[in-house]
Amino acid sequence: MSKLFLPILLVVGFAVWKVLDYLQLPNTFSILLILFTALSGVLWCYHRFSVLPRRRRQIARTEQRTGQTLSDEEKAQIEPIGEGEEFISSLFPVLAFVLILRSFVFEPFQIPSQSMEPTLRVGDFIVVEKYAYGIKDPVFQNTLVETGNVQRGDVVVFKAPPQPNVDYIKRVIGIGGDRVLYNELERKLTIIYAKDGEPCEENCESKEFAYSQPQQNDEFKAIIGRNPDGSFIYGPSMLELTETGDVDHQIHWFPEPISEGYRYKDYEKQEYYVTEWIVPAGQYFMMGDNRNMSEDSRFWGFVPEKNIVGKATYIWLSLDKKPNEWPTGIRSERLFTKIK
Template structure:
């Protein structure tokens, strides 16, 4: 076995071991950490080759040509200070990895919709571009804001590290910002929002808005999931969800089940709850999010608020949409959704 082949095998084994270690620790940025480590390794090799190996090799070749009095062929040059194939290959990856790291860490990050919690706005099989710079430039590991570029707004669709599972990315819509009081009526599924003042809960001269809703209509493009089979594939009922327009801080489509289920017993972090009405007050530096598929979304109602530090970025565009259902293979492409802006 050649040294270069052995080097690659050892590199793969080491990479896999680091991946499993980070996965076991359930860190929120496993892929980014691995990308940084690999970029640093390739960068060190690139610098070593660029500023040490290649200049030394050039000097040795020049001396050999002066000594022999002739120009060496490429084959003869390759015999002088030969460069490791494995090291040279890794060094050549550095510019590409550095570009990907910068792009993914500070500009755009790809995201795939894994479930139906944001239907009908976003569908299973949608591939999104997430603007990493929308709310600030953050360091890629600890996610501390270096430069602030904007603030999260009510109605924004964000990708974030799930508070109950920080190693997993969720996508939801912001309903409340710090200081807002959110009231959710489980009986009629309407939202009432009392707006914050200067980021704090309002107590005097408050502005309160009850969201309005269009007449619900059966959405025959979708079926309601009622469970999963042994392989994990969803089991669909013959019923269709109801589609309607919610008019609050933004206007967008949502889904309701035909019959409103009572899930108030599972709600978390509320300040009051009675007669099917639950209220939350959003703490400073945190956000209240909900899925557009209101009866099939695990969101702030169930596990609490999203810290600002957990926010990855703002979902901006659908660049690809595969015609598929959850945990099933795609059957085509939804061309009408390609390169569409997310609202």
């Protein structure tokens, strides 16, 4: 039975993972990591505090009775531990370290799409600070200890409202109480800041974002469709410019404005290509830096505080690749750069 322990455990683990994935629960990986850490911890404690002391006593009695020192092979036959059980229990220190690190300190994240270009590119591997906005439990994401607040302009990872089992990464544009105005024709943002966490009605402070002169960047192409084999069809080069708002950063535009206002959600009013959203308390309005190639709060609504995973801080690896293609090298100039 001991020889079957590890294969059975792997089969059960795979089955649990498929069930969690089917239910589309958030934090599936965290749940599996907790379960395996708990199992290995129970085995580790059982072996360390029960099996091994009992084995040492049995070996001592046997050596005393026979008057001979047992060889390693002979000792292994006394109170033997199955290879599968021993392997799982030996993983406990490593799993416990990974669980604590990933749940409360740092979590790696890979950029899967073009929605944050040029700030973040497909193939970038980033570090997410889990403690930046509070210490949360790894399953239900309830805040245990408050450590900071989400700021306008932060780049954050969060559970996507339309798909809570999927992590998205976007930039925070508005926080609770802010009025976010987006001019679809001019592609410009204006924020009327909240007052005491509530929408401001008079004597309001506002910021109209400023934009540099767009420049064509041939390194970035717009995706306009797919070929029958599933590969992307690339269109014109993107326009790159600096957006100056709560922070200064680069963004991308299509060469020509695209009218998508009919798809916008949760807005207060919409007229003359200008859409206004009022961000509810405890929620956030997110946008991708690749403004015409980002599914964000304009299309699926606001992000609750509970969905926030952490703050994106550094790029620790960048593979030179395009969506759904194999890497062709490493972008060394992007290694260990701070995300702005």
